Amino acid sequence: MNTYSARVATAVVIANMVGTGVFTSLGFQLLAIDSTSAILWLWAIGGLCALCGALCYAELGARHVGSGGETHFLTELVHPYAGFVSGCVSATVGFAAPIALASLTFGAYLATAFPALPARVSASLLIGTLVLLHSRSRRESAQGQFALTVLKLGLILVFIAAALIAGGDYSTQLTGDPFTGLRDMTSASGAVALIYVMYAYSGWNAATYIAGELSNPQRDLPRALITGCLTVTLIYVALNAVFLMAAPVEKLRGEVEIAYIVADYVLGDQGAFIVSILLSGILISTVSAMIMAGPRALHRLGEDYPAFSLLGQSKAGGVPVNAIIFMGVMALGFLWSSTFEKILLFSGFVMATNTFVTVLAVFISRRRQPSSPIFGMPLYPLPAILFLLITGWTLAYTAMQFPSQVLLALLVMGVGYPIFVLFKDTPPKA
Numbered sequence: 567m568n569t570y571s572a573r574v575a576t577a578v579v580i581a582n583m584v585g586t587g588v589f590t591s592l593g594f595q596l597l598a599i600d601s602t603s604a605i606l607w608l609w610a611i612g613g614l615c616a617l618c619g620a621l622c623y624a625e626l627g628a629r630h631v632g633s634g635g636e637t638h639f640l641t642e643l644v645h646p647y648a649g650f651v652s653g654c655v656s657a658t659v660g661f662a663a664p665i666a667l668a669s670l671t672f673g674a675y676l677a678t679a680f681p682a683l684p685a686r687v688s689a690s691l692l693i694g695t696l697v698l699l700h701s702r703s704r705r706e707s708a709q710g711q712f713a714l715t716v717l718k719l720g721l722i723l724v725f726i727a728a729a730l731i732a733g734g735d736y737s738t739q740l741t742g743d744p745f746t747g748l749r750d751m752t753s754a755s756g757a758v759a760l761i762y763v764m765y766a767y768s769g770w771n772a773a774t775y776i777a778g779e780l781s782n783p784q785r786d787l788p789r790a791l792i793t794g795c796l797t798v799t800l801i802y803v804a805l806n807a808v809f810l811m812a813a814p815v816e817k818l819r820g821e822v823e824i825a826y827i828v829a830d831y832v833l834g835d836q837g838a839f840i841v842s843i844l845l846s847g848i849l850i851s852t853v854s855a856m857i858m859a860g861p862r863a864l865h866r867l868g869e870d871y872p873a874f875s876l877l878g879q880s881k882a883g884g885v886p887v888n889a890i891i892f893m894g895v896m897a898l899g900f901l902w903s904s905t906f907e908k909i910l911l912f913s914g915f916v917m918a919t920n921t922f923v924t925v926l927a928v929f930i931s932r933r934r935q936p937s938s939p940i941f942g943m944p945l946y947p948l949p950a951i952l953f954l955l956i957t958g959w960t961l962a963y964t965a966m967q968f969p970s971q972v973l974l975a976l977l978v979m980g981v982g983y984p985i986f987v988l989f990k991d992t993p994p995k996a
Contacts, residue, residue, distance in 0.1 A: 572786035574708040575773040577715035579794025581855030582769030583616075584718060586671055588802050589845060591762040592809055593821035598759040602739050602810050604750035605759065609806050611751065612763035613799025615956040616770040618949035620795045622925045623771050624788035628941040629931050633778035634866030635771060635859075636924045641870065643927040643934075650986045651979055652920055653867040660917050661860030662893055665853055666900035669693050672849040679842035689901055692850065696857045697894035701887045704779070711858055714851035719801075721844050725825075726804060729812045732832045737811045757963040764960050765914050766802065770795050771921060775859035779884060784940040857897075861889035873989040915964050916975050922957050925950055 595605050623639075632638040637656060641649025669692050673685030700707040750756055773780075773790040780786045809824055813831045821827055825845060829837030865886035868878025877889045928943075928950050943949050965972045 569781040570704060570708050570776055570779050571781055572789045574712055575776060575780055575786055575790030576794050576797075577712045578772045578776065578855050578859055579770060579790055580797055581711065581715045581718060581851040582772035582859065583767060583794065583798045584722070584801065585668055585766075585769075585849065585852040586845065587762070587766030587768075588805055589825040590822050591766050592806060592824045593818055594762050595759040596815060596819040598755040599750045599753070601750040602815070604756060605810070606740070606803060606806060607751045608756065608760050608763050609802045610799070611956065612760065612767045613795065613802065615764065615953055616767045616799070617792065617795045618953035619921060619925060619957075620770050620791035621788075621943040621949040622928045622953060623774050624791045624941055625943045625946075626924070626928060626931060627774055627777045627787040627791075628784045629935055631778060631783050632866075633774075633776055633862045635775040635777075635863060636920050637863045637866045638777075639774075639924050639927055641866075643930045644923070646870070646990065647983060647986050648923065650867070650871070650990075651982050652924075653863045654982065655916055655920060655978070656863040657860065657867075657893065658896065660920070661856050661863070662896035663900050665693065665856045665860070665893070665897035668849050668853050668856070669897065670901055672846050672853065675842045675846040675849070679839050679846070686901060690898060692853060693857070693894055693897050693901070696850075696854045697890055699854070700858050700861075701885060701890050703883055704885060707858060707885070711851075711854055714854050718848045718851040721847050722801060722805070725829075725844055726808050729808045729828060729832045735811070736814055739810050739815055740807065754963070757959060758967070760956075761914070761960050761964055764918065764957070767798070768914070768917060769855075770798070772855060772859045775862040779862075788941045857890065857893060861886050861893045864889040864892060871989045915961065915968070915972070916978070918957055918961055918964075919975065922954065922961065925953050925957075 592605070595608065599605065626639050626643075630639060630642050632642075634641075634653070635656065637649045637653035639649075640652050666689075669689035670685060672692055673683070673687070673689035676688050677683050677685045699710045751760075770791065773787055773794070777783045777787050780790075809818065809828050812828045817827055817831075818824060825841045826838055829841040831837075833840055864874075864877045865880070866878075868874040868876065868886075868889065870878075877886070877892060879886070879888050881887045929947070932946070
């Protein structure tokens, strides 16, 4: 297997998106707004935003085939420096730090079920094992990722079924005027609650990082992005509906461990153990997908800039082993230094800005190539406009709440330019 199939790309999208966010966000949302119908609307709107973004990226991937995600698109359409910054940010803030955090969370959940296992040790073993898996061959990488994603979906469906069968009846908490819910959703509190939703949906663009390695990228990339987003949207709305039906709202409000609380109500004393195994199993697939996709941004930098040429090398079969190993080493560094927690304070803002600028590049692409590609987003430019409006709204509220994130992002872009000039000995490849 020298290329990845559409089903593997879909698995990468689903695995990148579904992490701990959906299991922890509800408590914060209930602090911001009281309307349960508004919360379900927010999860549906988040899915719509992700789908609009996926349609935009699918068109970009069909018009500009290549791996690397935003790094590739921004280099081709905006400016090499935009691609350079995007690649550096994706490799660190976008992937290495989240890999470390997800691995540590995996270790923490596993330690809850098996206290003798130190969290950082099991997290390190997970990173090392998955680096080895994805470094061997595309065939083993694809088979492993697909199996882990199927396991993840199976565990979530078991959790939903158990909650519906054995849970208490709090379904009346879901009643209410849907139009009132819509008004609450569009309020300032709704915007704050939407920030948590958008964080949970992050990763919808993951398949673009391996687009150049798909068997038929112009056909398979749109399928993977759209199918992955629709699947995750259904899962997220169903999970939050189950949460709200299985436990009283007053017990969920302001709490992080939503899954534990729900499990305690529906499964009793064994709930904590079961949830620990459930969430640790789910996170294996998440870490695996990030280790599979993230190094492709590093690989693109290695192809474009001689200073990073070592990262641009691939083994027989096209697997970017050096980039995968380097990504794993960075993740281990974040894991053991704990500095990644500070980086993650502004990672959501930076990565949202990254996708915002990339969707703007759709208009540049259309101007340069007016003729329709193999895939063109339906109802153009509505999906792009919807994505920009929703993402811009969350970025504005995030900037107002955490102005230091904006200053830090601007500092990163300012400091990055001299480094870009230093490393850019030759023009990037066309």
